[in-house]
Amino acid sequence: xxxxxxxxxxxxxxxxxxxxxxxxxxxxxxxxxxxxxxxxxxxxxxxxxxxxxxxxxxxxxxxxxxxxxxxxxxxxxxxxxxxxxxxxxxxxxxxxxxxxxxxxxxxxxxxxxxxxxxxxxxxxxxxxxxxxxxxxxxxxxxxxxxxxxxxxxxxxxxxxxxxxxxxxx
Numbered sequence: 001x002x003x004x005x006x007x008x009x010x011x012x013x014x015x016x017x018x019x020x021x022x023x024x025x026x027x028x029x030x031x032x033x034x035x036x037x038x039x040x041x042x043x044x045x046x047x048x049x050x051x052x053x054x055x056x057x058x059x060x061x062x063x064x065x066x067x068x069x070x071x072x073x074x075x076x077x078x079x080x081x082x083x084x085x086x087x088x089x090x091x092x093x094x095x096x097x098x099x100x101x102x103x104x105x106x107x108x109x110x111x112x113x114x115x116x117x118x119x120x121x122x123x124x125x126x127x128x129x130x131x132x133x134x135x136x137x138x139x140x141x142x143x144x145x146x147x148x149x150x151x152x153x154x155x156x157x158x159x160x161x162x163x164x165x166x167x168x169x
Contacts, residue, residue, distance in 0.1 A: 043099045046099070046101070047079060047083075047099050047101055050101050050102065051072060051075065051076060053102045053103075053104065053107050054071065054072045054075040054076075054102060055068070055072060056107065057071075057107050057110055057111055058071040058072060060111045060115075061110075061111055061114040061115055061119070061122075062115075075102065078100075079099075079100050079101065079102065080100075081100075082100030083097070083098070083099050083100045085100075086098045086099075086100060106126065106129075109125070110122050110125075110126065113125055
């Protein structure tokens with residue numbers, strides 16, 4: 001059974017990287033407390049600001065009052081659990097403390113599925129999509145050579161420029 005588990009989910013291996021000169025800190029280093037506190041407040045504010053996605057989703061699927069508050073509270077709880085899971089160093093996570101924030105793409109799929117088939121079907125779809133993303137994450141290290149920093153920089157620049165007209169209006 002252990003061999004099967006190791007084949008599907010290899011144990012976490014901490015390959016110490018050489019710190020790139022343009023980075024101040026890497027995952028294994030602990031920055032000063034003041035830096036950590038400022039970054040923590042910044043991430044918490046961004047995460048709470050994006051809770052508006054939960055409000056939009058809840059109202060679009062017909063929730064109101066107490067049920068909408070419960071939906072938002074559950075969403076915040078899931079964001080916290082996701083962030084903790086991202087920070088653990090286990091077989092299923094790399095130990096990079098990335099704040100889990102609900103995305104607009106998920107919302108765009110969740111709303112029509114919930115309106116058509118119900119909340120249970122939408123939640124089940126989210127679980128299945130999470131498992132697919134989890135499975136695909138095993139292939140990311142092999143795909144890194146396909147997306148060098150130069151390609152990703154151009155992609156992010158084009159993405160930002162495509163958002164510019166909407167922001168100006």
